[in-house]
Amino acid sequence: MSVNSSSSPDYKKGVKNLIETAPQMKKLPPEFVLKLPRNPLSACNVEIPVIDLSGLVNGSPVECRASTVQAISSACALWGFFRIVNHGIEARLIEKMLEEVEAFFSLSTEEKMRYASEDVMSPIRYGTSLNSSSKHALHWRDYLRHYGHPFQNSFHLWPNNPTKYRNVAKKYLTEIWQLAMRIIGAISEGLGLDQSYIENSLGEGSQILAANYYPPCPEPDKTLGLAPHSDHGALTILMQNGVNGLQVKHNDTWIPAPHVPGTFVVNLGDFLEILSNGKYKSVEHRAVVNAQKTRISLAVGHGPQQSTVIGPASPLINEGEEVQYRPIAYKDYIRLQQSSTIRGKTALHALMTKT
Template sequence: MARAAAQSVQALASSLGALPPEFVRPEHEQPRATTFRGAAPPEIPVVDMSSPDAGRRMAEAAAEWGIFQVTGHGVPAEAVAELQRVGRGFFALPQEEKQRYAMDPGDGRTEGYGSTLRKGDLEGKKAWADFLFHNVAPPAAVNHAVWPESPAGYREANEAYCGHMVRLTHELFGRLSAELGLEEGAMAEAFGGDDVVLLQKINFYPPCPQPELALGLAPHTDMSTLTVLLPDEVQGLQVFKDGCWYDVNYVPGALIIHIGDQIEIMSNGRYKAVLHRTTVSREKTRMSWPVFVEPPPEHVVGPHPQLVADESPAKYKAKKFKDYKYCKINKLPQ
């Protein structure tokens, strides 16, 4: 059955001279008023994964910032370039072609092409972004019917990149686990082992007529264990620390690792989920390719038993991931 055409921010942006009121953020969220403008802002740590002290430095960044960038990660530049090529190719398609993959609110499906135009926040404010979202692992969670057929090579590029993400995820889990004093495999096991779910998303932020008033994504932490973000060179990602919003500088060849809610829970608060948001540009389109690494829906996540003691009691309740996700999406008490 054909779906009704959906409006997209990409289409809206091409016809605007001023920002519609539903996109104007409250003053306390507007980038022009809240971004750190000092002479020497602190820099988000950049860690070379091939260095002997990489594990320690990643753990320190996860505890202090909840985010770090990694180089020496072993993901080939060719795989990155091909993923970006097919992602840009998809968003260059005619709107009616992209619409073939649109999310349908009526069927409960969370994968597909969508836009932040569909839903505002509690104050009715909307973010300035379109997106494409689908599972890439494990095989049982993948539905290729929601993967674009165009441009050519889309499936191959995503499958190849996913293979590198599976390997990198296990390496990150191992190092972060060891720095907690646990076995290297403890973190992976705590999140479902080989059944962990990887979700590939493409964020598309078109030029905005008044970027100082808008946000591409509102402040949030990720529900995931961790998120591996591939950025492009257009500035946009910001993180919140010590009462300020800081830009995450683009480092060519680096991947950005966000600590998500599930690692904060599993580590009993020793690692922190990063509060972050996205700004937009007046002249340039910005894109990013995050991979969200999540436990299976029925898997229970709680503080690791070895990290709970009389002097450090459990700070979080153990809960099935699907229940945690439901509560967070619907803004219910945790």
């Protein structure tokens, strides 16, 4: 059945609420029908690089660390995306985090709407579709977003229902932050900088969890869970619940990044493209949906503290080389990127000194 009736549905309550109020829905509401990009889907067996992080563990032989740094550097230069194994995060903690996120989205609509906000800079936000409150074609996604590290700024705002959510999320985000800093140290070395250069450039740092919920869709070929976009931070670490949906844009072709148990997918954000003066690129990615299963993904972004003015790292600007990006306060860049209804890399392109 169609949801069109004399009483229009309140899409702001989320896609899950929509299908619960119209359980026999066979057609996608027209507000969700998108003009999908023409970029083809890869028909070959191309896969994003897989990197073993055991070489970054303290005490590893120097040659093992050097090999891992080189692998990360190559993946950053050629892909901007890679999968990691031997990352050190226990499987049970990953499972518990997914359980708590699923429990949150299983709460009543009224309970979830306690965290609804139109402010893209809100420290905690429940919403649906794109992050922007501006008018746009809708996407088949509900989300919970909140800040993580440094925890003193936001922990008290996190959901207290489910009752275990706060403690599980804090432990998970603490370990993910530490993992991100290990990878960022290797990226810094790969750029020829001191190992601590990029981490120091973050100041106190910032961390954002985006928990995404993609219910089964009646016509998945007509919409997306999330439009093509790049992330605004330095590094995003993503896990999924076993249901595929992530696709990465590589050489103008969409490459599926299927779920692999025990691994995370890592991607570079706009901050690292800016800091490296374009030597490394943030990469567009998107989420497709399916008609059978709910997909849950947890993307944790890591960037500088919001007051930081971001720009290319001076040690990477060779004599006579042009600075590719204008400086901007990171909080202003987040607002610019999150407020746009035009995804892709439009926010980053707006900072380029040459267009």
